[in-house]
Structure formats: C-alpha cells, structure tokens
Amino acid sequence: MPFKSTMFIRRADRDDLDVIVEWMEDPDFQRFLYGDPARSPKQIREQIVGMLGRTSGQALPHGVYLIIDSDDGPLGLLSLQNISWRNRSCSIDLYMGKKDLRNSMAGALGFFRAMEYAFDELNLHRVSAFIYAFNTASWRLMEHSGAVRELVLKDHVTRDGELHDMYGYGFLRPQYEAMREQYAKRYENFTLEGMLETRRAIEAEKASEQPG
Amino acid sequence: MITGTYSVIRTAEVDDAAVLARLYSSECPRTFMLDSRREHQLVTVNDLQEVLGRKDGPMAGRFYAIEDPEGAVRGFCALKGSSQEVGYSEIMLGLLESADYQAPLATETMAFLKRMAFFEKRLDKILAQTLSAERDFKDLLAHEGFVHNGSQREVVFTQGQYFDIDTFTLVRSEFIPGA
Numbered sequence: 001m002p003f004k005s006t007m008f009i010r011r012a013d014r015d016d017l018d019v020i021v022e023w024m025e026d027p028d029f030q031r032f033l034y035g036d037p038a039r040s041p042k043q044i045r046e047q048i049v050g051m052l053g054r055t056s057g058q059a060l061p062h063g064v065y066l067i068i069d070s071d072d073g074p075l076g077l078l079s080l081q082n083i084s085w086r087n088r089s090c091s092i093d094l095y096m097g098k099k100d101l102r103n104s105m106a107g108a109l110g111f112f113r114a115m116e117y118a119f120d121e122l123n124l125h126r127v128s129a130f131i132y133a134f135n136t137a138s139w140r141l142m143e144h145s146g147a148v149r150e151l152v153l154k155d156h157v158t159r160d161g162e163l164h165d166m167y168g169y170g171f172l173r174p175q176y177e178a179m180r181e182q183y184a185k186r187y188e189n190f191t192l193e194g195m196l197e198t199r200r201a202i203e204a205e206k207a208s209e210q211p212g
Numbered sequence: 213m214i215t216g217t218y219s220v221i222r223t224a225e226v227d228d229a230a231v232l233a234r235l236y237s238s239e240c241p242r243t244f245m246l247d248s249r250r251e252h253q254l255v256t257v258n259d260l261q262e263v264l265g266r267k268d269g270p271m272a273g274r275f276y277a278i279e280d281p282e283g284a285v286r287g288f289c290a291l292k293g294s295s296q297e298v299g300y301s302e303i304m305l306g307l308l309e310s311a312d313y314q315a316p317l318a319t320e321t322m323a324f325l326k327r328m329a330f331f332e333k334r335l336d337k338i339l340a341q342t343l344s345a346e347r348d349f350k351d352l353l354a355h356e357g358f359v360h361n362g363s364q365r366e367v368v369f370t371q372g373q374y375f376d377i378d379t380f381t382l383v384r385s386e387f388i389p390g391a
Contacts, residue, residue, distance in 0.1 A: 151362035
C-alpha cells in the first residue's frame with residue numbers, strides 16, 4: 001500500500017514562537033511533560049527563544065527542536081534533548097498540540113520521523129523517553145514501536161495532588177531497524193526520503209499554480 | 213563535621229582536589245564520574261580545584277569528603293539535586309577502594325546521607341544509580357534496603373564498550389516506619 005501523508009518534520013524557528021507558546025501554556029502540556037503553571041507568558045516566551053537559539057543547524061547541538069508540520073499548519077512539537085555525541089544517545093519529548101490528533105496516526109508518524117532523524121541522520125545509538133503512567137497514549141505508542149520499558153519509578157511525580165509512577169523507555173538501534181522493516185513491509189515509500197520527495201512535489205505543484 | 217566510629221564526614225575543600233581526581237582516573241567506570249548528559253568526564257586537578265572553591269552554585273557546601281579516623285580521605289559523597297518541590301534526590305557516592313563499599317565506613321556514610329535526606333530535607337525518596345560494572349556499590353545499596361527499579365540498557369560509552377545504568381530507590385516509609 002503506498003503511504004500518502006503531507007505531514008513532515010522540520011526544525012523549529014522563531015516564526016513558530018506564537019504557536020509553541022500557545023501549546024506550552026496549555027495545562028495539558030504541563031501535565032504530560034513539564035513546566036510551572038505559575039510562569040508568565042513572558043517567561044515561557046523567553047524559554048522558547050532560548051531553546052530555539054540553542055538549536056544550531058551546523059554544530060553538534062545538545063538539543064534539537066522540531067515541528068511536526070502539515071499543509072494545515074503545525075501539529076506538534078518534538079524535541080531531542082540531552083544529546084550525547086559520545087554515548088550517541090538522547091531523550092525525546094513529543095507533544096501533539098492539536099488535541100484531536102493525539103490518539104491518531106499523526107503522533108505515531110511524528111515519532112517515526114523523529115526516530116529516522118535520530119538514527120539515520122544523527123547516527124545515534126539510543127533514544128530514551130520518560131513518560132508518566134497516566135499518559136497511556138504515549139507509552140502505548142512507545143511499546144507498539146518496540147521500545148522497552150526499562151525503568152519503573154513508583155510514585156515519582158505529583159499531579160493534581162496525587163502521586164503517579166514514571167516509566168523509562170529505551171529504544172536502541174536494533175529496535176528501530178525492526179520497526180522500520182515492519183513499516184516498509186506495510187507501506188511503500190515510508191521513509192524520510194519519501195517524505196522529502198512528497199514535500200518537493202507539493203512545493204513544485206504550488207509554485208506551478210502561482211500566477212506569473 | 214560528623215564524627216562516627218569509622219568515619220569523619222566534612223565539607224570537601226579545595227585541598228581535596230588531588231584525591232578527588234584519583235576517583236576520576238579509577239579503572240572501574242562509576243556513575244559518580246558522569247555529567248548531566250551521562251558522559252564520562254575527563255577532569256584535571258585544576259578543574260576540580262575550581263569547582264571545590266566555588267562559593268555559590270547548587271553543590272557549594274553540599275559536597276562532602278569522607279575520611280577514616282586517621283584523617284586519610286577515602287571518598288566523597290553528596291545528595292544531588294535535592295529539593296522538597298520534587299520530593300527526591302540522588303545519592304552520589306565515590307570511594308577510592310572497592311573494599312570500602314563493604315566496610316563500616318560506607319555504612320556510616322549511607323546513614324549520614326539518609327538522615328540528611330529524610331530528616332533534614334524531609335524528602336520522600338532517594339535514588340541511586342550505578343553502572344553495570346559497579347558491583348560493590350550495588351551490593352551496598354541492596355544491603356541498605358534500596359529496591360532495584362530497572363536497568364537502562366547501553367547508556368554510557370566508555371573504555372570501548374557500552375554500560376547499562378541500574379536505578380535503585382529507598383522511600384521514606386521504609387526508612388522511617390509509619391512515615
């Protein structure tokens with residue numbers, strides 16, 4: 001079956017500031033990931049500007065911030081953090097800003113694209129994810145992808161006055177290669193190169209439609 | 213200064229840098245030597261003198277040297293990143309001699325760290341992490357009542373190979389029954 005999607009990932013830049021601020025102010029962002037609910041929008045904005053400034057296109061950055069984008073606009077935020085070039089590892093956070101897409105294929109595709117970038121472009125060996133137990137959609141996505149739950153920290157985080165467990169997942173290159181093989185059997189052209197070809201075709205089509 | 217029967221625990225000073233550097237050149241890779249990205253650090257005595265001489269920063273005045281009763285420094289310890297807001301902290305313990313992890317000096321050091329975490333800082337939990345090669349530290353943690361929470365595979369690359377990181381925790385209610 002040919003895979004058709006206009007969704008793609010790209011580096012976040014300053015034009016994304018408003019939409020990222022909007023997502024980070026959402027109580028869901030603070031519940032599922034991190035952040036202090038008492039912070040002002042100005043503080044959040046400053047943090048994001050700092051984040052984007054640290055994501056260098058040329059050097060070996062310690063963090064990369066990516067936008068899951070589509071023809072309908074940005075859908076979510078992906079970050080590869082604590083990148084260690086020596087250990088060839090990083091940790092990942094994924095946040096779907098569009099709530100109706102959280103349990104859809106879009107999250108899985110965004111995760112797959114991020115893994116392609118981490119393993120095939122950055123040449124990493126391991127990706128870690130730390131997920132709160134109540135964030136069922138995220139840890140199910142990790143498990144369907146072949147990631148291994150390596151760590152369970154009981155009563156580790158407080159949300160709404162209650163203690164919750166935290167899970168640590170590890171996704172190593174052999175698991176990534178197994179996932180890629182599995183998807184390749186199901187869909188044609190389900191690759192990062194395929195995504196770029198689709199983007200180029202869409203952009204060429206748009207350019208040809210423009211008058212003059 | 214905390215004076216026990218087998219140990220004296222005091223704030224580490226600039227003069228301890230040379231002994232601390234010996235820990236970093238130990239043959240056994242230890243979590244003690246890792247930075248926040250879990251990378252093995254290559255440090256010099258000068259780097260350590262600078263760190264130990266800092267009057268501010270998160271570890272200032274909270275990094276301790278462990279001496280034996282004769283005054284020889286045998287290792288270092290700290291509670292890393294402790295805050296009541298998150299409710300937990302991570303133990304850092306590095307001893308120069310492997311045999312010391314099973315000695316009464318280590319037991320007294322662990323008692324000091326537990327008291328600080330659960331009574332002074334009123335934390336709910338303390339964590340400890342070990343590399344797969346640190347059998348001596350793992351044995352000490354098991355002896356001290358820590359529970360194994362899992363192994364993160366192939367996290368740290370050093371000495372030409374990957375090492376797993378094991379995580380252990382001790383909760384307040386196990387240290388203070390009824391808490």
